[in-house]
Amino acid sequence: MKKIMIDMDDVICEGGFLYQLNRFLGTNYKETDMVSYYMQDMIPEERQEEWNRYLAEQNLYAEGNRILPGAKEVIRKLAECYEVYIVTAYIIKDNPSQCGKHLFNKFEWLCKEFPFLHPSCFSFVNHKDLIDCDIKIDDRLSNLSGKAETKLLFDAYHNRNITKEELENCGVRRVCSWYEIEEILLKEMSYSL
Ligand SMILES: [Mg+2]
Incomplete structure (x- = not known):
C-alpha cells in the first residue's frame, strides 16, 4: 500500500486558534484578516507574554474548532486502500516548552474523531521533511518538501499568494x-494503487 501523510491544522480541521485569538483580543477577526501564516502576529508586542500564558491553557480542539467538509468521510475511504498517517506539528513558535498540553489535546481529538485509524498512525513532529511518504497533503508548502510522488497543497488563507x-x-x-x-x-490515481 502507498503511504499518505496528512496534515491536521487547516487541512482536517480549522477555527480553534482563531477562536482563541479573538477571545483573547475581544475581536472578530476572520482568516482573511490575517497578515501572515502565524495568526499570533496579530497580538500586540506588549501583550505577547500574557497571550503565551493564556494559550498554553487553552484546548484548540474544543471551542471554535470544526472539521472541514468531507475530511472524515474521504479519510475513511482512503484508509481502505492507502496507509494513512496524520502528521502534525505541535510546537507553537513563541512558547515551545509549553506545548505538551497542546500535543495531548491533539492526540485526544484525533482518537475521538478518527477511531478507524490506529493511534500509532498519529505522528507529532515539526520537521515534516524528515518523513518520506508516497503522497503528502499539507497547507504549508515547506512541509511538502522531501521525497513524495504526489504533493497536494491544501488551499488556505496564507498560501493563496x-x-x-x-x-x-x-x-x-x-x-x-x-x-x-x-x-x-x-479516482485519477486508482490505476496505480
Ligand atoms: Mg497545517
Whole structure:
C-alpha cells in the first residue's frame, strides 16, 4: 500500500486558534484578516507574554474548532486502500516548552474523531521533511518538501499568494477541498494503487 501523510491544522480541521485569538483580543477577526501564516502576529508586542500564558491553557480542539467538509468521510475511504498517517506539528513558535498540553489535546481529538485509524498512525513532529511518504497533503508548502510522488497543497488563507507556476516548479498541485482529494487519490490515481 502507498503511504499518505496528512496534515491536521487547516487541512482536517480549522477555527480553534482563531477562536482563541479573538477571545483573547475581544475581536472578530476572520482568516482573511490575517497578515501572515502565524495568526499570533496579530497580538500586540506588549501583550505577547500574557497571550503565551493564556494559550498554553487553552484546548484548540474544543471551542471554535470544526472539521472541514468531507475530511472524515474521504479519510475513511482512503484508509481502505492507502496507509494513512496524520502528521502534525505541535510546537507553537513563541512558547515551545509549553506545548505538551497542546500535543495531548491533539492526540485526544484525533482518537475521538478518527477511531478507524490506529493511534500509532498519529505522528507529532515539526520537521515534516524528515518523513518520506508516497503522497503528502499539507497547507504549508515547506512541509511538502522531501521525497513524495504526489504533493497536494491544501488551499488556505496564507498560501493563496503562491502562484500556479511556483507550485508547478515544486511539483505541487493545489487542492481546494476534500472532494477534490477524493477525486485525485481515489479516482485519477486508482490505476496505480
Ligand atoms: Mg497545517
